[in-house]
Amino acid sequence: MSDAIFSVGFVSLGCPKNLVDSQLMAESLLSQGFQLAPDPDAADVIIVNTCAFIEDARAESLDAIEAVCEQKHAGGCQAVLVAGCMPQRYQDRIQQALPAVDGFIGLDCIDQAGTIIRQVLAARQPVFAVTAASQRIFEPKGTVVFSTGAHAFLKIAEGCNHGCTFCAIPGIRGKHRSRKTADIVQEAQTLVRKGFRELDLIAQDIMAYGKDLTPATSLDALLTALSDLGQTYWLRLLYGYPSLVTDALLETIAGTPAICHYLDIPIQHSHPDILRAMRRAGTITAVENLPARIRKCLPDATLRTTALVGFPGETDAQFQHLRAYLDAAAFDHLGVFCYSPEENTPAAALPAQVDPDVAYERQDILMQEQQKRVQTRLRHSKGQKATVLIDAPGRKPGELRARNQGQAPDVDGVVWIRNAPQRWKPGMFVEVKYNAFRGYDLIAAPSP
Numbered sequence: 001m002s003d004a005i006f007s008v009g010f011v012s013l014g015c016p017k018n019l020v021d022s023q024l025m026a027e028s029l030l031s032q033g034f035q036l037a038p039d040p041d042a043a044d045v046i047i048v049n050t051c052a053f054i055e056d057a058r059a060e061s062l063d064a065i066e067a068v069c070e071q072k073h074a075g076g077c078q079a080v081l082v083a084g085c086m087p088q089r090y091q092d093r094i095q096q097a098l099p100a101v102d103g104f105i106g107l108d109c110i111d112q113a114g115t116i117i118r119q120v121l122a123a124r125q126p127v128f129a130v131t132a133a134s135q136r137i138f139e140p141k142g143t144v145v146f147s148t149g150a151h152a153f154l155k156i157a158e159g160c161n162h163g164c165t166f167c168a169i170p171g172i173r174g175k176h177r178s179r180k181t182a183d184i185v186q187e188a189q190t191l192v193r194k195g196f197r198e199l200d201l202i203a204q205d206i207m208a209y210g211k212d213l214t215p216a217t218s219l220d221a222l223l224t225a226l227s228d229l230g231q232t233y234w235l236r237l238l239y240g241y242p243s244l245v246t247d248a249l250l251e252t253i254a255g256t257p258a259i260c261h262y263l264d265i266p267i268q269h270s271h272p273d274i275l276r277a278m279r280r281a282g283t284i285t286a287v288e289n290l291p292a293r294i295r296k297c298l299p300d301a302t303l304r305t306t307a308l309v310g311f312p313g314e315t316d317a318q319f320q321h322l323r324a325y326l327d328a329a330a331f332d333h334l335g336v337f338c339y340s341p342e343e344n345t346p347a348a349a350l351p352a353q354v355d356p357d358v359a360y361e362r363q364d365i366l367m368q369e370q371q372k373r374v375q376t377r378l379r380h381s382k383g384q385k386a387t388v389l390i391d392a393p394g395r396k397p398g399e400l401r402a403r404n405q406g407q408a409p410d411v412d413g414v415v416w417i418r419n420a421p422q423r424w425k426p427g428m429f430v431e432v433k434y435n436a437f438r439g440y441d442l443i444a445a446p447s448p
Contacts, residue, residue: 006117007035009043009077011064012146014051016153016202016238016410018084019146022049025083025105025113026144032114036144040068045079045117047105050086053168054340061086069100079120081105081113089172091130106130107173111138134159134174139183142190149391149401150427151236151409152196156184156222157203162241164268165279165347166311166339169204178209181217185225197389197427198234199226200409206237207244220252227256232429234389236408238264243286250297260405261298264333265290266306270325271318274311277350291329302406304333307366310359311339312350319362326366332377333412334370336363378437385433385447388415390426400424402432404442413440420446 008029012022025047026036037043046068050061068080083105087094094104102120105113109129119127137158145152159174160167188199203209210217219237226235235258242265253259267287269275275284294301307322326334338359341348388402391409400417407413417424417432424430424446432444 005035006044006121007037007042008045008047008113008117009037009040010146011040011046011048011068013049013061013064014053014057014085016200017155017158017204018049018051020140020153020155020202021084021107021110021138022047023144023146024138024140025049025110026146027141028111029114029117030144034114034117041071041076043077045081045121046071046077047081047083047113049084050082052085052089052172054337054342056340058086065098065101069098072100079103079117081116081120083110083113085172087128087130088134089168091128091132095126095128101126103127104130107134108136134172135177137177137179139179140187142187142194145191145194145196147196149198149403149409150196150389151198151200151391152191153202154184154188154191154199155179155202156206157209160204161208162205163279165277165350166308166342166345168342168345171344173204176205176208176212178211178213180213181210181222181225184222188226189229192229192231192233195427197232197429198236198403198409200236200238202238205239205241205244207240207249218246218248220246220249223249223252223256223259227258229258233258234260234405236260236262238408240265242267242283242290245286245290245294247297250294254297260302261300262302262304262406262408263294264304264408268306268308269311269314269318269322270307271314271321274314274318274322277313278308278311278347287325291331302332303329304335304408304412305329305331306335306337308337308339309362309366310354310356312341312347312354313352314339314354323366323369327369327373330373331370332374332406333408334366335411336366336370338363374440375437378440378442381434381442382436383434385431386415386444387429388417388432388444390417390424390428390430392426394418394420400426402430402444413442415442415444417444417446 051057079102081103087104108131157178159176161176209219402415431447433447436443
């Protein structure tokens with residue numbers, strides 16, 4: 001059987017950065033004569049690209065691996081490969097833990113997927129391709145994009161230097177390393193030419209972009225380079241460290257029409273003692289002033305953040321401090337996560353581990369209060385007009401799914417456009433008027 005008739009399907013789990021890695025593997029496979037299956041169920045080989053950040057992510061990855069291995073045993077595919085963060089993090093024991101898997105691909109070996117598949121299918125024995133540490137950075141060509149909408153994720157850097165005590169990412173992904181500006185611009189141009197009208201800039205920390213390059217550069221300089229790609233499009237900034245939000249960056253956002261007035265900046269906590277224990281003491285002042293400082297420069301900014309509850313030693317008083325902070329800050333979007341003790345992280349050895357039931361209760365309190373804030377804001381949106389980007393057809397005739405500048409793909413709400421003209425298609429920017437809301441979503445009609 002020749003390589004050309006082997007088809008490969010992907011199950012990509014975790015964050016958008018993992019999705020970009022899956023796209024990189026797909027590009028490499030196509031260049032080596034393989035085909036991409038439209039659905040994993042129809043593939044000769046299935047690659048499960050895993051997440052291993054926290055326990056819930058690992059559980060999801062293991063469930064997916066088990067499902068595709070059962071599919072293989074039932075004759076549905078010839079081989080199963082596991083890629084990404086899980087083999088990178090657990091390289092010392094993952095083969096023993098997953099004996100039904102045919103191959104393992106670490107983060108620095110994703111461009112070797114084709115070679116590994118050939119070895120697996122030829123030798124019919126497991127192949128292990130994982131380096132001791134992740135150090136490489138890859139250059140996407142923009143030829144393969146797994147997307148269900150008009151947006152594409154544009155990874156600008158890899159790794160992280162921050163060393164938060166609760167976080168395993170530096171041990172998995174390695175030190176921060178930036179792509180060159182010219183390469184990012186070239187990929188952005190390719191994506192826009194292919195019809196994508198929103199480019200979502202991602203990294204473990206986009207605010208650190210360019211500091212490691214020679215000569216050094218910055219995120220605001222990159223945004224300036226991306227400010228004119230010859231089409232109407234949006235740039236969206238995702239995942240930034242609070243203390244690295246500079247005045248220059250805010251001024252660039254304010255002065256560049258293509259950039260959404262949207263910032264995703266995880267604070268993790270508000271109490272100084274917890275931030276110190278997290279090794280995020282450098283963010284204490286930044287977190288305290290962050291919402292007001294951004295809104296002073298960008299009055300219409302949409303702010304997203306995440307908070308971590310149940311961190312070791314978190315008292316009820318410290319939780320109440322976070323609760324009051326979030327109420328005053330009134331973030332537009334909020335994600336709340338319960339602390340997960342991760343092996344080989346300093347926080348796992350800290351005393352006074354919080355009872356998981358207490359952490360879940362605190363999570364529930366914050367999310368219920370956030371839902372009330374969101375519903376108040378959405379209620380006030382009734383009658384407002386806005387420009388939205390159409391992502392996909394809706395669930396019934398005459399309906400379209402879209403997003404406004406304050407809605408990032410996959411994590412925020414959407415805009416459902418009803419009674420849309422037939423000429424309106426995915427990838428178009430259109431004017432609508434909000435007339436209702438449901439949950440976190442807005443309901444709209446074409447603006448008269």
